[in-house]
Amino acid sequence: MEAYRTDWLDLSYQPMLPRNRDMGIGIVGAGEIVQAAHLPAYQIAGFRVVGIYDVKIEQAQSVAKQFSLPTVFPSLDALLDRDDIDIVDIAIPSQYLLAVVEQVVSRRKHVLCQKPLAEAYDTALRIVTVCREAGVKAAINQQMRWSPGIRASHTVIDRGWLGDLTQALIQVNVLTPWDNWPWMTSLPAMELLYHSIHYMDAMRLLYGMPEYIYADAAKFPGQKWEAPTRTLIHIKFPGECRGMIHDNHNNFAPEDDWYATFRFEGTRGVIKGTNGALYNYPVGKEDTIAYLSKDIAGDTWISPRLEGRWFPHAFMGTMGELMRAIEEDREPENSVEDNLKTLQMVFAAKRSIEENRPVWLKEIGG
Numbered sequence: 001m002e003a004y005r006t007d008w009l010d011l012s013y014q015p016m017l018p019r020n021r022d023m024g025i026g027i028v029g030a031g032e033i034v035q036a037a038h039l040p041a042y043q044i045a046g047f048r049v050v051g052i053y054d055v056k057i058e059q060a061q062s063v064a065k066q067f068s069l070p071t072v073f074p075s076l077d078a079l080l081d082r083d084d085i086d087i088v089d090i091a092i093p094s095q096y097l098l099a100v101v102e103q104v105v106s107r108r109k110h111v112l113c114q115k116p117l118a119e120a121y122d123t124a125l126r127i128v129t130v131c132r133e134a135g136v137k138a139a140i141n142q143q144m145r146w147s148p149g150i151r152a153s154h155t156v157i158d159r160g161w162l163g164d165l166t167q168a169l170i171q172v173n174v175l176t177p178w179d180n181w182p183w184m185t186s187l188p189a190m191e192l193l194y195h196s197i198h199y200m201d202a203m204r205l206l207y208g209m210p211e212y213i214y215a216d217a218a219k220f221p222g223q224k225w226e227a228p229t230r231t232l233i234h235i236k237f238p239g240e241c242r243g244m245i246h247d248n249h250n251n252f253a254p255e256d257d258w259y260a261t262f263r264f265e266g267t268r269g270v271i272k273g274t275n276g277a278l279y280n281y282p283v284g285k286e287d288t289i290a291y292l293s294k295d296i297a298g299d300t301w302i303s304p305r306l307e308g309r310w311f312p313h314a315f316m317g318t319m320g321e322l323m324r325a326i327e328e329d330r331e332p333e334n335s336v337e338d339n340l341k342t343l344q345m346v347f348a349a350k351r352s353i354e355e356n357r358p359v360w361l362k363e364i365g366g
């Protein structure tokens with residue numbers, strides 16, 4: 001076997017940042033994800049946060065103090081009045097998103113919206129339309145695409161090292177504290193809309209658009225939430241390619257038993273890895289990846305060490321890509337318009353569960 005080539009280990013998975021990091025960001029929502037991921041990531045990236053607004057002013061004040069943000073805005077209008085804010089970064093429950101986006105884009109600010117874009121496909125479509133009509137750049141914070149393991153897998157697949165893609169598997173078996181998000185627990189599709197959406201978006205990035213989805217969901221006996229917390233999603237890609245997402249959020253065994261793994265296979269190679277963010281909760285670990293390709297190193301597994309995590313580092317990817325799109329005057333990879341395809345997957349899975357049948361993606365929206 002020839003010696004390791006540098007490109008076998010250098011999978012160029014790190015988020016790409018804009019040349020100008022001085023664009024002003026105004027944040028709407030001062031909740032858990034802004035504190036745990038947005039602001040830590042922006043500090044690492046050196047992005048400039050001008051200030052923050054939350055309907056609960058004390059919440060915004062406390063976060064501003066914690067992260068030394070210059071301004072707490074008393075209203076959304078006050079934030080939008082600031083000329084030095086170029087991008088409004090919205091991280092509020094998605095049921096309120098459309099109204100906020102309408103107000104933001106009417107003032108011609110670019111937007112980064114937290115996922116899910118909406119709890120119904122038509123509402124997401126409306127958000128895409130108002131952003132397009134306003135002529136602003138609009139992106140979604142679907143950051144798993146920039147998690148080290150998924151981006152590195154993207155590079156391996158892009159270089160053709162797996163051959164023709166044959167199957168994809170994402171498995172998660174953890175204990176999730178749904179009570180942290182009380183506004184979510186009454187939604188029938190809580191798991192799909194707020195968690196598995198990440199895996200569907202990651203799989204679409206790597207494997208393209210599926211044809212149909214057949215999904216099933218169940219509760220854990222005695223659980224207190226209305227929504228299922230176990231999901232099984234069978235994904236039919238064109239030809240012979242298949243995908244599977246299997247989530248259980250009720251693992252009562254000690255944490256050393258929890259796992260969050262992925263495996264991507266083709267005719268010439270295999271990638272296997274772990275999603276470190278779901279280990280050692282809530283601190284997390286680095287992602288891992290190992291890949292084998294008949295075309296480059298025979299049966300030898302190649303295991304580059306990955307740095308960074310889904311939380312918070314991948315949040316540099318979503319904001320960084322929006323900023324680069326603004327700089328280069330092009331659509332961001334994570335545009336809200338592109339995200340409609342991920343939502344087609346999510347709502348196909350939802351309908352499949354409701355009707356107990358495979359649902360073609362073309363049945364959703366369009």
Ligand SMILES: NC(=O)c1ccc[n+]([C@@H]2O[C@H](COP(=O)([O-])OP(=O)(O)OC[C@H]3O[C@@H](n4cnc5c(N)ncnc54)[C@H](O)[C@@H]3O)[C@@H](O)[C@H]2O)c1
Binds near residue numbers: 091
């Ligand atoms: N990308 C990810 O991995 C990820 C992870 C967690 C949460 N999220 C998303 O982020 C969003 C927020 O989640 P969270 O966990 O921070 O929730 P949270 O409940 O901790 O915080 C939400 C905050 O939004 C504020 N808010 C609500 N409506 C508002 C409005 N109209 N204007 C201003 N502030 C408003 C609330 O007062 C609250 O402080 C959700 O859409 C969720 O899906 C994404």
